Each structure stands twice: as structure tokens, then as C-alpha cells.
Amino acid sequence: MKTELLTSKDIQHAGGLLKAGEVVAFPTETVYGLGADATNELAVKKVFTAKGRPADNPLIMTVADVQQLDAFVVISEAAQHLMAVFWPGSLTIILPTKPGKVSMIVTGGLQTVAFRLPDNDVARAVIRAAGVPIVGPSANTSGKPSPTTAQHVWHDMNGKIAAIIDDGPTQIGVESTVVDMSSKVPTILRPGAVTQQQLQDTLGVTVIDATSTKSVASDVIPKAPGMKYRHYAPDKKVIMFDRLDALDLKRILQSNDVVMAQDTTIAVMQLSLEQSWSLGETLENATEQLFAGLRFYDDEEQITTIYVEKMSPIGIGKAFNNRLAKSAGNQEFSI
Ligand code: TXA
Ligand code: MG
Numbered sequence: 385m386k387t388e389l390l391t392s393k394d395i396q397h398a399g400g401l402l403k404a405g406e407v408v409a410f411p412t413e414t415v416y417g418l419g420a421d422a423t424n425e426l427a428v429k430k431v432f433t434a435k436g437r438p439a440d441n442p443l444i445m446t447v448a449d450v451q452q453l454d455a456f457v458v459i460s461e462a463a464q465h466l467m468a469v470f471w472p473g474s475l476t477i478i479l480p481t482k483p484g485k486v487s488m489i490v491t492g493g494l495q496t497v498a499f500r501l502p503d504n505d506v507a508r509a510v511i512r513a514a515g516v517p518i519v520g521p522s523a524n525t526s527g528k529p530s531p532t533t534a535q536h537v538w539h540d541m542n543g544k545i546a547a548i549i550d551d552g553p554t555q556i557g558v559e560s561t562v563v564d565m566s567s568k569v570p571t572i573l574r575p576g577a578v579t580q581q582q583l584q585d586t587l588g589v590t591v592i593d594a595t596s597t598k599s600v601a602s603d604v605i606p607k608a609p610g611m612k613y614r615h616y617a618p619d620k621k622v623i624m625f626d627r628l629d630a631l632d633l634k635r636i637l638q639s640n641d642v643v644m645a646q647d648t649t650i651a652v653m654q655l656s657l658e659q660s661w662s663l664g665e666t667l668e669n670a671t672e673q674l675f676a677g678l679r680f681y682d683d684e685e686q687i688t689t690i691y692v693e694k695m696s697p698i699g700i701g702k703a704f705n706n707r708l709a710k711s712a713g714n715q716e717f718s719i
Contacts, residue, residue: 388547389534392506399513401546407431409523409537410510411551412502414474414560414576415530415675416537417446417520418545419510428489428519434544437526442492444476444500446520448511453499456485456517462587463565469586472503474560474577490519496566506551522559523548529616529675529682529711532557536679557672558703563591575703595706616675616711618682621689624708625717627652632719633691640686644677645693646670663693667701674704678711691717 390398390408398408402419405427410419418434420427422445432439447453450467457479459467466477478498486497500520502508511518522530525540534550541548561576563583571592572580583591625633627649634653637643643653644661646669653660661677663670674692681690692708695701 385543385546387538387542387545389538390547390549392549392551394547394549395506395509395513398510398547398549399515402427402510402514402516402518405430406546407434407544408510408546409531409534409541409548410507410518410520411534411549411554412446412504412507412520413554414502414556414558415532415554416523416534416548417444417502417507418523418541419446419514419518419520421514422446422490422517422519423487424516425487425489428487430545431519431521432489434541435521435524435526437521439489440492442494442498443490443519443521444498445486445490445517446500446502446507446511447517448501448508450501452511452517453479455482457481457497457499460565462570462589466563466565466583466586467501470578470582471501472508473501474503474556476500476560476562476574478562478564478566478573480566496564498562500560504551506549510549527617529618529678529707530559531679532672532675536676539679539683553672553676555672556668556700557674557676558700558707561703575706577700577703579699579702595702616678616707617713618678618690618711620682620687621715622678622708622712623689623691623715623717624694624705624712625691626694629717629719630693633717636719637691638688640688641691642681642687642689643691643693644674644681645691649693667695667699667704670695671700671704674707 420431523537531537532554561578562574564571650660695704
């Protein structure tokens with residue numbers, strides 16, 4: 385298949401491809417997604433094939449407005465409240481499905497479905513042009529870091545999907561927060577830009593953070609996304625480190641090793657441009673750069689190990705550390 389590269393001006397064309405059951409990669413504020421008509425099972429199957437995704441890992445449905453949800457799910461008052469406060473934005477909400485309304489191929493056989501309304505004009509315009517909700521998993525090959533540029537998507541999906549809409553680099557850089565509102569107690573299944581504190585403040589109740597970087601046995605139904613499969617991992621060895629250990633790390637660094645760290649840490653370690661990837665100065669900069677750096681070094685043949693600095697676990701730093709721990713298979717530098 386020849387993959388077309390589209391711009392944000394090609395909305396109608398992209399909508400037409402989606403209507404015709406084709407797969408189109410689209411931008412969001414978090415990472416790029418792989419879109420297909422969520423009501424067309426053949427189209428949805430193409431997404432699993434393009435990603436190489438296991439069939440029991442459910443897909444998110446991406447909508448352009450709240451009305452698009454009505455046909456598929458029952459929306460509780462609490463869920464409505466979250467939508468009013470955080471949508472459009474980086475929060476994916478899991479709700480119980482109306483019986484028989486959502487394809488089992490989308491839900492992976494679960495009785496719940498995840499919804500997201502992205503904070504990106506192009507994404508919403510494309511969904512409107514398609515006239516249906518679209519599934520929207522991250523547009524990477526299953527197991528690889530999520531794509532934050534159209535070039536990353538091209539790297540993984542060229543020849544496998546109909547088109548990619550280039551809208552420049554994404555702003556946030558890690559996937560949305562996933563909150564399960566189908567359980568008795570609201571539960572975070574994946575940390576993202578919307579934090580546990582923000583959710584608690586909005587709902588006025590305790591929100592559980594079930595985030596776990598440990599794998600579980602593969603015959604258990606996954607409660608938290610990414611618990612079951614190795615995620616976000618490049619082929620190169622990734623090791624996380626604490627900034628307090630920066631000078632010890634510097635001492636053992638080989639010429640084939642590289643370091644991804646904040647500017648102050650790079651300065652302390654006196655690393656060359658060739659041996660370092662700047663994670664900027666803020667938690668937001670770092671999060672935006674994480675997957676781009678991992679993808680860059682993954683393609684550099686001579687590199688053997690990528691050391692990545694852990695962030696303070698506040699705000700979006702929690703999401704950064706979660707994705708980093710998964711990429712590193714929890715491996716940490718110690719002396
Ligand atoms: O920011 C994002 O959410 C991006 C952009 C493209 O929208 N999308 C994304 O989709 O990250 P995906 O499929 O890569 O991640 C969705 C996660 C998966 O780990 C999946 O297991 C989980 O959400 N998930 C989907 N439906 C679920 C459900 N009904 N119950 C529990 N987990 C669910
Ligand atoms: Mg993903």
C-alpha cells in the first residue's frame with residue numbers, strides 16, 4: 385500500500401478515506417493516533433494488523449463532541465463532570481457500554497469502552513468529516529515508543545496504512561491519563577497530563593492510582609493498560625538514573641553510551657552534544673522530548689545503552705517516570 389502524507393488542509397480527503405474503511409494516522413495533543421471508523425469492524429481490524437497489536441488489548445474511541453458518545457455508553461453524573469472540566473483534553477474515560485452497541489473487536493471482549501476527546505482542532509475536524517467516532521490507539525508499532533511526530537509515524541507505518549496527517553510535533557508527548565469510571569471507585573489505569581489530584585479535586589472523592597510498571601501473567605484480563613505487554617520499549621538497552629548519581633554515571637560511561645537528561649544535569653556531567661539528548665529545563669519539556677529521544681537513539685547503530693534521568697514525581701513527572709520505567713524494563717543505574 386502507498387501511504388499518502390497529508391497536511392491539516394486535507395481534512396475532507398482524510399475524512400473520505402476513513403469513511404471508506406481506510407486507516408489514517410492523525411495528530412492529537414498527546415501523541416499521534418491511528419484512526420479508523422470505530423463502527424466498521426473490517427476497518428478496526430486493519431488497525432490491529434498495522435500495529436501488530438494483540439486482539440485482546442482494547443482500543444480507545446475518539447470523538448469530536450460529547451453527543452457522539454450517546455449511542456454507545458451510559459454517562460454517569462461523575463463522568464459528565466469530568467468531561468465538562470477536562471474535555472477537550474488529555475483524559476480518557478472508561479465507561480460501561482450499552483449492550484451490543486460497541487464492537488467486541490474494539491473492546492477486546494470487555495463490557496466497557498474508553499473514550500477520548502482530544503485537544504487538537506485537526507483531530508476533531510477529521511472525526512467530523514468522517515461522521516463517526518474513530519478508534520485511536522497510538523500510531524506506533526505495538527511495543528515501540530508512541531510517535532510524537534508524523535515522521536515517527538512514517539517510520540513505523542509507511543506502506544501499512546492509507547495516509548498520515550502531518551500537524552507538526554505533539555505538545556504533551558505522552559499518552560492521555562486513563563481513568564476507569566465503570567468501577568465503584570474511580571481508578572487511574574495510566575498516568576498522564578491530568579493528575580490524580582486534579583481528578584480528586586474535581587470529583588470530590590478519592591481516586592485510586594492503580595498505575596503499575598510490573599507485568600502480570602498473560603492469561604489475566606489486564607486491569608491497567610500496559611500491564612500485560614512490554615510497552616514503549618526501544619531495541620537498545622534503556623537504564624534510568626537519579627540525578628544524584630550523575631557523577632558516578634559519568635565515571636562509568638562508555639563511548640557507545642548516551643545520556644538523556646535535563647540541561648542542568650548535562651552541564652554537571654559535562655557531556656558533549658553527541659553524547660547527550662536535552663530534556664530541557666521543565667517537566668513539560670522533558671515529557672515532550674522523551675519518546676523522540678528514545679526513537680532517535682534506537683536508530684543509531686553504534687549506540688548500545690541509553691541512560692535517562694528520572695524526573696521528580698510531581699504533576700506530569702509521574703507520567704514521565706511511568707513511561708521511562710516501562711522503556712527501561714525497570715532497570716536502574718546503581719553503583
Ligand atoms: O493519548 C492517547 O490516549 C493516545 C492518543 C492517540 O489519543 N491514544 C492511546 O491509545 O494511547 P492506546 O490504545 O495506545 O492506549 C489506550 C490504552 C491501552 O493501554 C488499552 O489497554 C487501554 O487504554 N484501554 C482501552 N480500552 C480499555 C478498557 N475498556 N478498559 C481498560 N483499558 C482500556
Ligand atoms: Mg499505545
